[in-house]
Amino acid sequence: MDAIQVRTEDELQRLALNGLLEETHWLDLKRELGSGNAANKDLAKDIAAFALDGGTILIGVDEDTSPPGLWPVPVDGLAERIEQIARMRVDEAVQIRTTVINSTSDPTLGYVVVHVPQSVRAPHMVDGRYYGRGDKTNRMLPNAEVVRLLDRRLADRSDLRADARAIRTDLVGDDQRLLVLVADPVGAREDMLVALSESSTWQETVLQLVHSATDAQNQTYAPTLAQASGFARRPGGVALTTGMYDGQRFSGNDHAAEIVFTESGRLVLASERAVTTRSFQNVFPAQPDVTVIFEALIVGHISMLARLAAAVSHQWGYTGSWRFALSMNGLTDSVSWTLADQHFGDRGPIYTENIYERATEASLDDLDDDPGQVAADLTAPLLRSLGSYPAWAKRLQRQS
Structure with a gap:
């Protein structure tokens, strides 16, 4: 999915109905972003992992339903929070791009598309550990792979x-x-x-x-x-x-x-x-x-x-x-x-x-x-x- 092209709730709905919102190596779906340090740390791991090859995090979509259901979340300040996590919780900082999509039923709710570009400084750490992306989930990188990536x-x-x-x-x-x-x-x-x-x-x-x-x-x-x-x-x-x-x-x-x-x-x-x-x-x-x-x-x-x-x-x-x-x-x-x-x-x-x-x-x-x-x-x-x-x-x- 090209996150840049997703601009409206209707487009998201069509992607879901057409089976195009499926978690992959390059796409992660989140129903919501919880509050507190644990949620911030988990998102930082997602960002660090995607920075290795590039990818997209889509917040406001429930991955546990089939097809994934739209679950609009409060968007006030959410993009700013995500950008702060990318800068302050990932070592070294990762630049991301966020797009807010407002819900047609309630403008205070919506979705956030987080595009994480491939980073030339990958791998990136969170709390002293390096992360990468598997088929559908994050994984901690072993030392041998970190050395290989730095050599690359x-x-x-x-x-x-x-x-x-x-x-x-x-x-x-x-x-x-x-x-x-x-x-x-x-x-x-x-x-x-x-x-x-x-x-x-x-x-x-x-x-x-x-x-x-x-x-x-x-x-x-x-x-x-x-x-x-x-x-x-x-x-x-x-x-x-x-x-x-x-x-x-x-x-x-x-x-x-x-x-x-x-x-x-x-x-x-x-x-x-x-x-x-x-x-x-x-x-x-x-x-x-x-x-x-x-x-x-x-x-x-x-x-x-x-x-x-x-x-x-x-x-x-x-x-x-x-x-x-x-x-x-x-x-x-x-x-x-x-x-x-x-x-x-x-x-x-x-x-x-x-x-x-x-x-x-x-x-x-x-x-x-x-x-x-x-x-x-x-x-x-x-x-x-x-x-x-x-x-x-x-x-x-x-x-x-």
């Missing part, structure tokens, strides 16, 4: 890094420098953004989304998508571009960047100039050219992509989590742009590896509350290696 999370990160690396090498090979960022909606429908690709006004929509995700910091470096005005179709998606002239995509001139909206929902941002050559022509005594890592561009692109992922989620009704990956090359013998900006004195450590890659994940709540944390997760190790982290710590620190 690390493998998923590695897989997304490999995807970012493959996209980078497909675009420019290994000899040309390029930054590639990937944002992947976990468990989203494969056709999540088909409607965007099919729309006759996709250019306007893409431009509005990107502009809504940019801030003043995105105007402080180039190339920046804050000023992008080019449009193109890409395999499996559409793109907003900047600095691509005469049909050339990435010419190696440090001018080009693009964001691709794929039909599956994946967002791919590629940019030149994350690593570049900097000259100090007006400095005396003369300074040699230096290869620098352009932190402002890297942090700016990541922060914008995180905000863009949130904007896409809200526009297309996706409440799940996102995975992010960064792959960039050409870093060998480079130093920090931030420290080189001082012109004199120590420019900090020389970076000795060619490739830098990192991956992380974030819930929609994370992206709404603190999109900068994605940039912190993806860049902090690099900035510490360059010695420039203190200059960026305030911008990257987690918001309280």
